[in-house]
Amino acid sequence: MATALYRRYRPESFADVIGQSHVTDPLMTALRTNRVNHAYLFSGPRGCGKTTSARILARCLNCAEGPTDTPCGKCPSCIELSRDGGGSLDVVEIDAASHNGVDDARDLRERAVFAPARDRYKIFILDEAHMVTPQGFNALLKLVEEPPEHVKFIFATTEPEKVIGTIRSRTHHYPFRLIPPAQMLEYCESLCVSEKIAVEPGVLALVVRAGGGSARDTLSLLDQLIAGSENDAVTYERAVSLLGYTHSALLDEAVDALAAADSAGAFAAVDRVIQTGQDPRRFVEDLLERLRDLILVAATGANANAVLRGIPADELERMQAQAKNFGSAELSRAADVVNSSLTEMTGATSPRLHLELMIARLLVRATGGAPAVAVAPAASAPTAPAKPAVAPAPAPAPKVEAPVAKPESVKEAPVAQAPVVEEPKVVVPTGPVGTRELLEAWPAVLEKIQTTSRAAWLVVVSAQVRSLEDEVLTLVFSNEADAASFRPQKGVPGGVHEILRQAILDTVGVRVGFKVSSDSSATAPIDRMTDTGSVAAPAAPVNAPREFATPAPAAQAEEPPLPEEPPADLEEEPPFEETDPPAVDDGWDVVAIPGGGAPAVLEDEPVVDEVVVVAEVAAPAAPAAKKLTPEQAAHEEARYGEAVVRELLDAKFIAEEVTAPVAVVAPEPEDQA
Numbered sequence: 001m002a003t004a005l006y007r008r009y010r011p012e013s014f015a016d017v018i019g020q021s022h023v024t025d026p027l028m029t030a031l032r033t034n035r036v037n038h039a040y041l042f043s044g045p046r047g048c049g050k051t052t053s054a055r056i057l058a059r060c061l062n063c064a065e066g067p068t069d070t071p072c073g074k075c076p077s078c079i080e081l082s083r084d085g086g087g088s089l090d091v092v093e094i095d096a097a098s099h100n101g102v103d104d105a106r107d108l109r110e111r112a113v114f115a116p117a118r119d120r121y122k123i124f125i126l127d128e129a130h131m132v133t134p135q136g137f138n139a140l141l142k143l144v145e146e147p148p149e150h151v152k153f154i155f156a157t158t159e160p161e162k163v164i165g166t167i168r169s170r171t172h173h174y175p176f177r178l179i180p181p182a183q184m185l186e187y188c189e190s191l192c193v194s195e196k197i198a199v200e201p202g203v204l205a206l207v208v209r210a211g212g213g214s215a216r217d218t219l220s221l222l223d224q225l226i227a228g229s230e231n232d233a234v235t236y237e238r239a240v241s242l243l244g245y246t247h248s249a250l251l252d253e254a255v256d257a258l259a260a261a262d263s264a265g266a267f268a269a270v271d272r273v274i275q276t277g278q279d280p281r282r283f284v285e286d287l288l289e290r291l292r293d294l295i296l297v298a299a300t301g302a303n304a305n306a307v308l309r310g311i312p313a314d315e316l317e318r319m320q321a322q323a324k325n326f327g328s329a330e331l332s333r334a335a336d337v338v339n340s341s342l343t344e345m346t347g348a349t350s351p352r353l354h355l356e357l358m359i360a361r362l363l364v365r366a367t368g369g370a371p372a373v374a375v376a377p378a379a380s381a382p383t384a385p386a387k388p389a390v391a392p393a394p395a396p397a398p399k400v401e402a403p404v405a406k407p408e409s410v411k412e413a414p415v416a417q418a419p420v421v422e423e424p425k426v427v428v429p430t431g432p433v434g435t436r437e438l439l440e441a442w443p444a445v446l447e448k449i450q451t452t453s454r455a456a457w458l459v460v461v462s463a464q465v466r467s468l469e470d471e472v473l474t475l476v477f478s479n480e481a482d483a484a485s486f487r488p489q490k491g492v493p494g495g496v497h498e499i500l501r502q503a504i505l506d507t508v509g510v511r512v513g514f515k516v517s518s519d520s521s522a523t524a525p526i527d528r529m530t531d532t533g534s535v536a537a538p539a540a541p542v543n544a545p546r547e548f549a550t551p552a553p554a555a556q557a558e559e560p561p562l563p564e565e566p567p568a569d570l571e572e573e574p575p576f577e578e579t580d581p582p583a584v585d586d587g588w589d590v591v592a593i594p595g596g597g598a599p600a601v602l603e604d605e606p607v608v609d610e611v612v613v614v615a616e617v618a619a620p621a622a623p624a625a626k627k628l629t630p631e632q633a634a635h636e637e638a639r640y641g642e643a644v645v646r647e648l649l650d651a652k653f654i655a656e657e658v659t660a661p662v663a664v665v666a667p668e669p670e671d672q673a
């Protein structure tokens, strides 16, 4: 049975210790100049040579020709303390993990009294010194502070901060470090040569990476690979699967697909990762590592080999091509995306999902496209704001079309009625986007708002789309409170109307202005007539940049209030009479309106957009405020409370739109379950 590699190759002198020259050099100097302290503390990560160095130090101190920085290797002490030796009586190695109590410390104290059996010093090596209890340390304190001439202490620990300060301050502290990859790689290569093992290119780089700078871990892994190799040759395939890394071919595939924005290829690569049972997180890590390598390759060009050690020449060539395809800016952005995904994946329940979303994000970047909202302007069925789609091809096309069409229609609209402007439309021959199109897209708009702001959604969802004409959207709210919260607040930028405007812009590609009214005092149609009539007057078509809704007033006058469920051909004929009546409570539309020409209602509000002013309101605002009856006020409070409760419960709002205008008038606020 073979001894483990790391034992067979354990260094026997400081000169053989790799990667710790910052520690070994001063130690050797101290030995040479005979300035040896009575206690040492060796700290550092596991497997980087602390215990080994402690043994070497003991060997140096007790060598018959010593103290020396290079043990002779021939004297009895050196032979006993060599790697095949049986150990020396005068060098006591204590595993502090199992001998950490006061009794053990006392025992040690007693043994320290006796002079060394043969050699110069009695040397105590306390491994895992951080395991010694404070009481144990305290029992040792006196001994460590003023040991007999012939006693030396060497503490080795991974956690020096757990060694009590009073002990630590009596030692010379030498911090060991992880071994740099380059040195480790070199060392592994030399090991393989002396072991007569052929290793395929790239394998050792993987081993070194997996070893993480610990010599013992690295050698253990190498040992395992050698043990499992046939004909004394370690293949890349076997190494990559045993170590759990992503095969570089698979990485190449993924990176090539990403660089070429080939979504099919990229997702195929991801699928292969999953199908081969690989951990998605590991893949993301490896991808990040690869991107980092590519960034280095892009930055260092032909000298990449000096920075990226252990990478076979052909792979380096491939990486140079990949770096070129990506471009350094895109590379660093991709690395950012991958890095943040890696963080998100910590503890994620569905790492695969995260992996796929990450790929989608990378592809969006790669194509340079905006996260395509796959809702065509007028095209039917805009169900949901699609997530960054992988195949953005169809979406952008109509999108581009819409803005182009718009200006035309704005110009032409005043001249003739909507139907004339027909050509650009895909589906409906009205304008670019009319009431029908907006109604079709309305669920998508709502959904979009819901993802942006729940509070805004609560307001907008209670509104009904009356019409969209010349980019002015007429909304009717079921109560004044909602209408009020929809309107821009003084001095407050943004607000619900802005959110809705953006959602509509994103969904159908039109930037709209608003006319807002509340149905709270839904009353006699005549009032509305007059009201809208008065609205019409001041809004003389000024003509306009696209925001202006020139023809609106005229149209408005003809077709005042629209049906609750505005059917498609709404604009053509306002079915005025038939629409409004539902459940009007005559009880209070009579309520006194001070100075009122129009008993309340439909405050057609100028849409307060930066640009758009559709109409000035004829009806004074004050009366509108006063006209609340007690019932109404109570109702609104109830409504307000309801919205809060809904928000708290995160409840969805289902039914109200249908009955809204009716409900408002109803004496009792309706309950939505």
Ligand SMILES: [Zn+2]
Pocket (backbone or CB within 6 Å): 062, 063, 064, 065, 071, 072, 073, 074, 075, 076, 077, 078
């Ligand atoms: Zn010797």
